[in-house]
Every structure is written in structure tokens, then in C-alpha cells.
Amino acid sequence: MAHQLLTPQQEIRTDRLVLTPLTPADIDDAHAVFSDARTWEHLPAGRHTDRATTVDLVQRKIGGRARHGLASWTVRTADGAYVGIGGVDMTAAGVWNLGYRLDPAAWGKGFASEVAAAAVDQAHRTAPSAPVTGRVLTNNPASAAVLRKAGLSLVWQGTTSAVTPDGVLRQVWTDHELTDDQFAWLVRNA
Numbered sequence: 001m002a003h004q005l006l007t008p009q010q011e012i013r014t015d016r017l018v019l020t021p022l023t024p025a026d027i028d029d030a031h032a033v034f035s036d037a038r039t040w041e042h043l044p045a046g047r048h049t050d051r052a053t054t055v056d057l058v059q060r061k062i063g064g065r066a067r068h069g070l071a072s073w074t075v076r077t078a079d080g081a082y083v084g085i086g087g088v089d090m091t092a093a094g095v096w097n098l099g100y101r102l103d104p105a106a107w108g109k110g111f112a113s114e115v116a117a118a119a120v121d122q123a124h125r126t127a128p129s130a131p132v133t134g135r136v137l138t139n140n141p142a143s144a145a146v147l148r149k150a151g152l153s154l155v156w157q158g159t160t161s162a163v164t165p166d167g168v169l170r171q172v173w174t175d176h177e178l179t180d181d182q183f184a185w186l187v188r189n190a
């Protein structure tokens, strides 16, 4: 019973959006967005070229929710239109990762910011001492703007051994102080 009380509610409503835990029924909608090159303009190598990659992603989100009580959501408008995936996922470093990938038709309406605000709120309720962090490339200022508006601050910028488009740097953002181990993990995986 205590566990149930600590588990965030199944469906969260914001001003304009309905946020629900991912289920296998969301795979086709998610794949349409994650295989759309426009949603990977800043990191083309990440595009999902087969459905199995999206199946893995959805399974990881379902597993993460089962283990940590919270994971990224399916995002829909109040009238049921699919918007994408967004929210927080717990990482191996004990920090939440805030992320979002939305249908291009839904960009520029403040939806990512609305999801991010709800995600930070739920993350703080679920594991209050765990920082909410974000990792972004410097060629993606819209994503950085969403992190900033959600209350995160830039704590690192640089390159890693991971391939990055020419002239682009990687950034780490957080809303709480990080331990040395958490910081090192985030930079390694930036």
C-alpha cells in the first residue's frame, strides 16, 4: 500500500496536455516521431531506422517506471492528438534525465516546456534528493531553452569521445548540486 501511495498517478493533466505512462500501444506513434529525420536534425545518427529500436526504447521506459516509480510519458493533447514522448528517466548515476522528442507539427507551442515543468514536479515528489539533469548539444538552443525554463542551470560544456557534429559542443544542465561521481558520469555520457 505504501508503494502505491508513493507511485505517481497514472495520468497527469497539465493546462493543455495529457501525460500517461508509456505502454506497448504507443510504439507505432512513438516510432513515427523517432524515425522522422526532422526530430534528429541535431544528431542525425540517433534516428530510429527500424521499429525494433523504438520497441526497445518503450520497453526501457516501462521498466524504468516499474523500478523508479516514474519515467518519460506519452504526451497527447486534451483532444487525443499524439504529441510525442517527454519527461524524466532515472539514470545509473542516480540523477533524473529530462528529455523530450515531439512531433514537428507540435513544435513552437510551448508543449515541451509544459511537459518539462510537470516532469520536474513529479521527479521532486518521487525522489526529492535526486537532481533533475539534462544533456543537450549547442546546436539545439530550443532544447536548452526548455531546460532553462524548467529551472535547470548549465554546469558543463565541452566535447567527449562521442561523435558530435563539427563545431558543436555538449552541455550538462542540472537543478541541484551534483556529487563528483554524478558530475563525472554526466560528462562521460554527455
Ligand SMILES: CC(C)(COP(=O)(O)OP(=O)(O)OC[C@H]1O[C@@H](n2cnc3c(N)ncnc32)[C@H](O)[C@@H]1OP(=O)(O)O)[C@@H](O)C(=O)NCCC(=O)NCCS
Binding pocket: 038, 039, 040, 042, 100, 101, 102, 103, 106, 107, 108, 109, 110, 111, 112, 113, 114, 135, 136, 137, 140, 141, 142, 143, 145, 146, 149
Ligand atoms: C526541442 C523540442 C522538444 C522543443 O519543443 P517545443 O514544444 O517546440 O518547445 P517549447 O515551445 O516549449 O519551447 C521552445 C523554446 O525554445 C525557444 N527557441 C526555439 N528555437 C530557438 C532558437 N533557434 N534559438 C533560441 N531559442 C529557441 C523558443 O522561443 C521557446 O522558448 P520561449 O518559450 O522562452 O519563447 C522540439 O523541437 C523537438 O522535439 N525537437 C526534436 C528533438 C530534440 O531536439 N529533443 C531534445 C534533445 S536534447
